[in-house]
Amino acid sequence: MTIQKKGLGGYKWRLVAFLFVAFFIAQGARQLYNAALPQICIEFGRMGVTDAQLGAVGSVFGAVFGLAVVVAGIAADFLGHKRVLVAGTVVFSLGIFCCGFAGGVGAMIAFYGVVASLGQTCVAPSCYALILRHHSETRSTAMAIFQSAVYFGVILSSLFGGLLAEQGDGAWRCAFLAMGAIGFVWAAVMQFAVRAEPQREGTDGDKASVKEAFMAVAKKPTAILIAVAFGFFMYSILGIRLWAPTFLARTFEGVGTAKAALHGVLWMYIGTLVSCIATAKAIDKFGKGRPRIRLDVSVAGFLLCIAPVVWVAKAASFVSCCVALGVLGCAIGVYEAAHYPAMFDCIAPRYRSAATGVTGCMAFLMGSLAPAVVGWMNVHMSMRAGIMSLAAFFLAGAVVLVPAQIWFFRKDWIGNEKA
Numbered sequence: 155m156t157i158q159k160k161g162l163g164g165y166k167w168r169l170v171a172f173l174f175v176a177f178f179i180a181q182g183a184r185q186l187y188n189a190a191l192p193q194i195c196i197e198f199g200r201m202g203v204t205d206a207q208l209g210a211v212g213s214v215f216g217a218v219f220g221l222a223v224v225v226a227g228i229a230a231d232f233l234g235h236k237r238v239l240v241a242g243t244v245v246f247s248l249g250i251f252c253c254g255f256a257g258g259v260g261a262m263i264a265f266y267g268v269v270a271s272l273g274q275t276c277v278a279p280s281c282y283a284l285i286l287r288h289h290s291e292t293r294s295t296a297m298a299i300f301q302s303a304v305y306f307g308v309i310l311s312s313l314f315g316g317l318l319a320e321q322g323d324g325a326w327r328c329a330f331l332a333m334g335a336i337g338f339v340w341a342a343v344m345q346f347a348v349r350a351e352p353q354r355e356g357t358d359g360d361k362a363s364v365k366e367a368f369m370a371v372a373k374k375p376t377a378i379l380i381a382v383a384f385g386f387f388m389y390s391i392l393g394i395r396l397w398a399p400t401f402l403a404r405t406f407e408g409v410g411t412a413k414a415a416l417h418g419v420l421w422m423y424i425g426t427l428v429s430c431i432a433t434a435k436a437i438d439k440f441g442k443g444r445p446r447i448r449l450d451v452s453v454a455g456f457l458l459c460i461a462p463v464v465w466v467a468k469a470a471s472f473v474s475c476c477v478a479l480g481v482l483g484c485a486i487g488v489y490e491a492a493h494y495p496a497m498f499d500c501i502a503p504r505y506r507s508a509a510t511g512v513t514g515c516m517a518f519l520m521g522s523l524a525p526a527v528v529g530w531m532n533v534h535m536s537m538r539a540g541i542m543s544l545a546a547f548f549l550a551g552a553v554v555l556v557p558a559q560i561w562f563f564r565k566d567w568i569g570n571e572k573a
Contacts, residue, residue: 165349166296167296169284169285169348169349170285170296170299170300172343172344172347172348173239173281173284173285173300174299174300174302174303175303175340176239176243176277176281176340176344177277177278177281177300177303177304177307178303178306178307179243179247179307179333179336179337179340180243180246180274180277180307180337181303181304181307181308181311182307182308182310182311182314182333183246183247183250183270183274183311183333183334183337184215184270184274185307185308185311185312185315185395185419186250186253186311186314186315186326186329186330186333187211187212187215187253187262187266187396188212188312188395188396188398188399188415188418188419189311189312189313189314189315189316189319189329189399189415189418189419190315190316190318190319190326190329190411190415191208191396191397191399191400192319192399192400192403192404192411192414192415193319193320193325193326193411194208194262194319194326195208195400197323197324198258198259201258203258203259204529204533205529205530205532205533206526206529206530206532206533207259207529208259208529209396209397209525209526209527209528209529209530209532210259210263210525210526210529211259211262211263211266211267211525212267212392212396212522212524212525212526213267213522213523213524213525213526214263214267214268214271214522215266215267215270215271215522216271216388216392216518216519216521216522216523216524216525217518217519217522218267218268218271218272219271219274219275219514219518219522220514220515220516220517220518220519220520220521220522221515221519222271222272222275223275223278223279223510223514223515223518224512224514224515225275226238226242226275226276226279226280229276230276230279230280230283235279235280235281235283235284236280236284236344236348236349238276238279238280239276239277239280239281239284239344239348240341240344240345240348241276242273242274242275242276242277242280243273243276243277243337243340243341243344244273244337244338244341245269245270245272245273245276246269246270246271246272246273246274246276246277246337247273247333247334247335247336247337247338247341248269248273248334248338249265249266249268249269249270249271249272249273249334250265250266250270250330250333250334250337251330251331251333251334251335251337251338252265252269252334253265253266253270253327253330253334254327254328254329254330254331254334255327256327275514278510278514279510279514281300282297282300282494282506282510283506283510284348285297285300286498286503286506287503295431295434295435295438297434297494297495298430298431298433298434298435298491299431301430301490301491302427302430302431304423304426305423305424305426305427305430306423306427308395308419308423309416309419309420309423309424311329311333312399312415312416312418312419312420313412313415313416313420314329314332315329315415316399316411316412316413316414316415316416317412317415319411319412319415320410320411320412370501370502370505370509371501371505371509371512371513374500374501374562374566375557375558375561375562375566376449376500376558376562376563376566376567377497377500377501377509377513377566379554379555379557379558379562380449380452380493380496380497380500380513380555380558381497381512381513381516381517382516382520382554383452383456383550383551383552383554383555384493384513384514384516384517384551385516385517385518385519385520385521386456386520386547386548386550386551386554387456387489387493387517387521387547387548387551388517388518388520388521388524389520389521389523389524389544389547390459390463390521390524390544390545390547390548391486391521392521392522392524392525393521393524393525393527393528393540393541393544394422394463394466394482394541394544395419396524396525396528397525397528397529397532397537397540397541398418398419398422398466398479398541399411399414399415399418399419400414400418400537401418401537401541402414402417402418402472402475404537405475405537405538406471406472406475409472417472417476417479418479420476421476421477421479421480421483422479422480422482422483422486423483424480424483425479425480425481425482425483425484425485425486425487426483426484426486426487426490427483427487428484428487429483429484429485429486429487429488429491430486430487430488430490430491431487431491432487433451433487433488433491433492434491434492437451437491437492437495445499445563445567446559446563446564446567447492448492448495448496448499449492449496449499449555449558449559449563450559451488451489451491451492451496452489452492452493452496452555453552453555453556453559454488455485455486455487455488455489455490455491455492455493456489456548456549456551456552456555457548457549457552458484458485458488458489459482459485459486459489459545459548460545460548460549461545462478462479462481462482462485463482463541463542463544463545463548464542464545465478465481465482466478466479466482466541467538467539467541467542467545468538468542494510497509497510497513499563499567500563500566500567524544527540528540528541528543528544531543
């Protein structure tokens with residue numbers, strides 16, 4: 155159900171702007187560890203910390219995120235999306251701020267891997283649900299604009315964190331302190347700027363039970379397959395996002411921490427940003443009368459990612475690797491423009507936060523293995539082998555979605571229920 159009350163027409167786009175900034179801060183805070191990792195490797199390496207252990211920080215973040223996001227999604231449905239969003243922003247900002255004082259890998263796991271991760275689980279489910287309350291015909295465009303906060307947040311945070319990290323031992327800590335403080339401020343802004351939510355949706359006005367929320371996802375094979383495919387996607391994304399800056403710094407001569415942190419994400423996310431918005435607009439324009447179009451685009455996105463990952467791993471020069479990262483970003487954008495809209499094509503509006511939580515749980519639990527596994531491959535094989543292995547997971551994601559295309563989507567499509 156889309157809110158149609160008088161005066162909300164302009165607010166629905168202001169809301170996207172508020173949520174964009176919240177997601178920008180969340181994604182930027184998450185990226186700080188990746189950007190500073192080359193310098194953290196040097197500093198913590200003096201204490202005997204290995205790549206596999208530093209990768210485990212990212213793996214703990216992903217595992218905690220996966221376990222908690224389903225609870226956060228359901229909590230947002232029952233406690234209120236605004237309330238959970240603001241509280242989550244405060245919690246993850248606290249974790250990021252405390253990272254500035256971490257004295258070793260154990261403290262980093264506690265503050266970044268656990269506290270910051272727990273807070274961030276509250277952000278996406280609440281934001282998606284708030285956007286969907288106010289956008290119907292403009293759904294894909296609004297969500298693509300919101301999703302672009304990931305790219306801006308990651309790119310600018312990488313530049314910020316990398317430049318600080320390159321200033322010398324311990325300088326990377328200042329980036330965590332600053333980002334945590336910014337998060338505290340924006341939580342206060344949202345508390346006053348985001349409007350109180352209208353009465354929850356439902357055919358009879360009653361609240362859905364937790365069991366109903368889970369069953370809304372579990373009874374739809376298409377939603378389950380989308381979640382599994384999302385897990386393969388997150389494995390590849392978490393792996394390349396964490397290790398790309400370190401890969402550039404170690405593989406190509408003359409590439410320092412700041413340059414590696416920036417170029418490790420810049421070209422990939424520029425490509426993703428442009429491709430995601432263009433794909434979303436094309437779906438909105440040409441998708442009428444084609445209910446399965448978002449699922450089909452998701453499959454295409456997976457297939458388009460395979461060759462660029464291999465190219466990144468085999469690149470003979472820094473410039474070639476950056477071009478490959480840009481092409482990979484364009485392919486990722488195709489998938490991201492269609493993923494959540496495709497899932498929501500099968501899930502009733504009142505359960506969509508819960509659906510985001512359930513699928514996010516599966517995806518991050520699967521994807522959380524990548525940082526540590528690629529870190530292990532760095533030590534026992536090579537960084538090129540670790541990066542190249544991610545291509546297999548993009549292929550697996552496409553294969554998983556084929557049964558949904560052929561057999562399940564037509565039955566699971568929410569348009570059938572509306573009819």
